[in-house]
Amino acid sequence: MKSSIVGVWTLKRLRRPGPVLKCALIILLVTAPMIAALIFVDGMIEGITEKFIYLSNGHVQLSEFSDLETARKAAEMDEVLFCDATLSSYCLLYSKTGTASLLVKAVEKDYFNDMRKGQLSLEMGEVAGGNTIILSKVTSEALRIGIGDRLAMMTVSSISGKDVIRPVLLKVAGLYSSGYEQLDTSLAYMSYDFAQGVFSSSPVLEILVTKGSTETVKRNLESLAAGLVTDYSDYNRSIYDNFITSKQAILIIFLLIAAVACVNTATVASEMINDDYRTIAAMKILGLDSRRIMLWAFCTVFPINMAGLACGLVLGILIAVNLGPFLHYLGRLGIQSLSFYLLDFKPLVSLSSILIVSAAIILVSAAAILIALRSVRKISPMQLFRQD
Amino acid sequence: MSNDILLALEGISKSFDKPSGEGKLVILDRLCLEVPRACAISVIGKSGSGKSTMLQIAGLLENPTEGRVILNGSICSSLSENRKAELRNTHMGFIFQSNLLLEDFNAIENVMVPALIAGKSFSRSRQRALDLLSKVDLKDRLEHYPRELSGGEKQRIAICRALMNEPELILADEPTGSLDEANASICESLLLDLAREEGKTLLLVTHNMDFANKAQAVYRLLHGRLERIAE
Numbered sequence: 001m002k003s004s005i006v007g008v009w010t011l012k013r014l015r016r017p018g019p020v021l022k023c024a025l026i027i028l029l030v031t032a033p034m035i036a037a038l039i040f041v042d043g044m045i046e047g048i049t050e051k052f053i054y055l056s057n058g059h060v061q062l063s064e065f066s067d068l069e070t071a072r073k074a075a076e077m078d079e080v081l082f083c084d085a086t087l088s089s090y091c092l093l094y095s096k097t098g099t100a101s102l103l104v105k106a107v108e109k110d111y112f113n114d115m116r117k118g119q120l121s122l123e124m125g126e127v128a129g130g131n132t133i134i135l136s137k138v139t140s141e142a143l144r145i146g147i148g149d150r151l152a153m154m155t156v157s158s159i160s161g162k163d164v165i166r167p168v169l170l171k172v173a174g175l176y177s178s179g180y181e182q183l184d185t186s187l188a189y190m191s192y193d194f195a196q197g198v199f200s201s202s203p204v205l206e207i208l209v210t211k212g213s214t215e216t217v218k219r220n221l222e223s224l225a226a227g228l229v230t231d232y233s234d235y236n237r238s239i240y241d242n243f244i245t246s247k248q249a250i251l252i253i254f255l256l257i258a259a260v261a262c263v264n265t266a267t268v269a270s271e272m273i274n275d276d277y278r279t280i281a282a283m284k285i286l287g288l289d290s291r292r293i294m295l296w297a298f299c300t301v302f303p304i305n306m307a308g309l310a311c312g313l314v315l316g317i318l319i320a321v322n323l324g325p326f327l328h329y330l331g332r333l334g335i336q337s338l339s340f341y342l343l344d345f346k347p348l349v350s351l352s353s354i355l356i357v358s359a360a361i362i363l364v365s366a367a368a369i370l371i372a373l374r375s376v377r378k379i380s381p382m383q384l385f386r387q388d
Numbered sequence: 389m390s391n392d393i394l395l396a397l398e399g400i401s402k403s404f405d406k407p408s409g410e411g412k413l414v415i416l417d418r419l420c421l422e423v424p425r426a427c428a429i430s431v432i433g434k435s436g437s438g439k440s441t442m443l444q445i446a447g448l449l450e451n452p453t454e455g456r457v458i459l460n461g462s463i464c465s466s467l468s469e470n471r472k473a474e475l476r477n478t479h480m481g482f483i484f485q486s487n488l489l490l491e492d493f494n495a496i497e498n499v500m501v502p503a504l505i506a507g508k509s510f511s512r513s514r515q516r517a518l519d520l521l522s523k524v525d526l527k528d529r530l531e532h533y534p535r536e537l538s539g540g541e542k543q544r545i546a547i548c549r550a551l552m553n554e555p556e557l558i559l560a561d562e563p564t565g566s567l568d569e570a571n572a573s574i575c576e577s578l579l580l581d582l583a584r585e586e587g588k589t590l591l592l593v594t595h596n597m598d599f600a601n602k603a604q605a606v607y608r609l610l611h612g613r614l615e616r617i618a619e
Contacts (some may be wrong), residue, residue, distance in 0.1 A: 005505045008504055012497075156517060279490055279491070283505070284473060286477060286502050287477020287502065287506070288473060290470070291470070372577045382450055382490060385440065
């Protein structure tokens, strides 16, 4: 079997890992929080998006249609899972001790199907009648009321074709919690049938579709000219854009940090060349060319860095998987800023983000090492004799 | 040039700029030497006379200011660094006063390095290294690292390493210069005997006249030129 001096020398050198190991540790320490943060951000964005889709907007919205039944029929297609008529209006709620301004969504009886129930915890009381409202626990706490209590709602109604502000008395029928405080503080539910006589707004069909078929359903509805067709990103353009921008900004910042960490490997490679210049010069005397010496140095530093990257990826994923419960615990301890985040999210390991981070670290690390290794060519065997 | 000549130095000059910037310091001045195959040649001279520089030029480690190095009839001094490295690996063996053993490699691995650089098989290289180390009585020191060996043992390992790839030419620069008398005598005998046994050409630089006289021809380096003083 042919042997490789590069392989033998690399194994020998790795017995003195020293700075090379330190470099790998730095890459690990940079990669782990970076991956954890990306998974956290991806998971949270996905989680928040799903909350809005299931509890507030649906995947696709059909509005400005001529009549409800025709619109429902238009939405009957294989990709559509649920199609619910809703009415919405911004309202002021008054209790004896507090007020709240929020969107009241009027929904049909079977609106809270299993998919939606999966996004919230719902506690219903024994309150009968149509003039009821379901508040979030956050809003009920703000208004200091509970199930069965009364409150007044100020809304805009259409009377004889004119919009007028109208007070309505309601009873709290239930309390819900989505786990995302920003959504909970801005949304309440009431009966669709009752709201028809109260709200002046036109009905909107909220459509839940099978995974990945939003665009298909949108196109089909548009081709049927059934009404105005929008999707989640149109409906919540600012939220959607903020999410995308935040994710991109975080990715860029982390890539810059990763680049700095990788450049550190160039310093380590350079130090290694300086430390081993006697061996390198001796190898040159014995006939080893600069190309193979550079290959040796690369093989000594780069795989260790990649091991650091791999460990960082695993550690980052482990941190991210356990970050939700930990943040939830901190949230319960009363850290106010955490209330702006969705803490009950499923970690989403985004392959594209991991690939981008890994590719960036691999490329920058390899380039940095190769640049540093150019100094190998400058080492002359004669340096040994001049020093002696 | 005759086929019997393995190495020829033709009109070799080497000079350095003086640190003061006033002119040049001439070390070698149009030096010429022909080294026949399977012959041991020694070069003596005072310290600073340029013996080591001449050997380094002959070994393609240093470029001459003028002149050319011819190995096996081919001009080598103008080759690329990588090609010179290849020639050093396959055609030359080096022994230096400071042995230049690799600290991360043990005795047998140090001997094997030239063969591994040449891409020879690990098992055959190991067997050849084992044979050589047995000849210099270091069979029980195979796994020892240079820091665990005496000066004489290290120099014997360096001799084995120089012979590892069965080079035609062995270049030895004060190989016994740092050894005590007993060890120096052992290494001198080993080097000359092994070179003779394996039919190698030896170019030896030393200031030890007794050692130099064991070669088939002795030259003195004086004022940058060689003069033959014994045969």
